[in-house]
Structures are given as C-alpha cells and as structure tokens.
Amino acid sequence: QVQLVESGGGLVQAGGSLRLSCAASGKTFSTYDMGWFRQAPGKEREFVAGIRWTGGSTYNPDSVKGRFTISRDNAKNTVYLQMNRLKFEDTAVYYCAAGKGLNYDIWGQGTQVTVSS
16 A cells, blocks of 8 residues: 655745655555645645656646646655646645546645745
8 A cells, every 4th residue: 555745835936836746655656646636725626637657647737737747756656746837826735646547545645835926
C-alpha cells in the first residue's frame, strides 16, 4: 500500500510560482497512476492534473493547462506539480492521489496554497 505526503505549499503573490511535491512510500510507486486535486473553500474537490504510470499526462483544461506541469520521478518515489503564473483563484488545498486505472483511492493529507492578489 502506498502512503502519500505532500509538501511545497505556501503563500505566493499572483504571477508567482510554486512546486508541490508528493512523496510516496512503498515499493510499487511506479505502477500507480498519480494525480493532483484541489479544493477551494466552499467548493468541491476538482481534478487538476494526472500522470499515468506509463508517463502520459492530462490536465484540467479549464483552469490550469499551460500554467501547471505534472511530472514524476520513480527513482525518488515522488510526483511534482510545477505551478506557474499563479492566480488568486488557484488558492486551495492541494491533494496528491494515487490509484490504478485512474481510480484514485489513496490520498495525501493536503497542502495549502494561498495566492495573494
């Protein structure tokens, strides 16, 4: 079973950048599809970006495509979310998730990202 710990959140001005990291325990990380989700106050959790165990990636085109990049380093059991040109509306708790066949059923505790306008 994989366990996930996010880091890298914080306070940043609009237009700035942050890189989130999600460190996974366990020996089978490379076989999992990984994803980043976020939940803003008063809103439902939404998909941000995902990366298959094969390396292919997908993004929520309505909100982050062209600004965010997901990547993974299987040697380090870590998945990253590089966030550029941050906007106030990117403020949320960001969650890392793992699963098989895009069925995300393992979740981290979340990391807060706050973008000041």
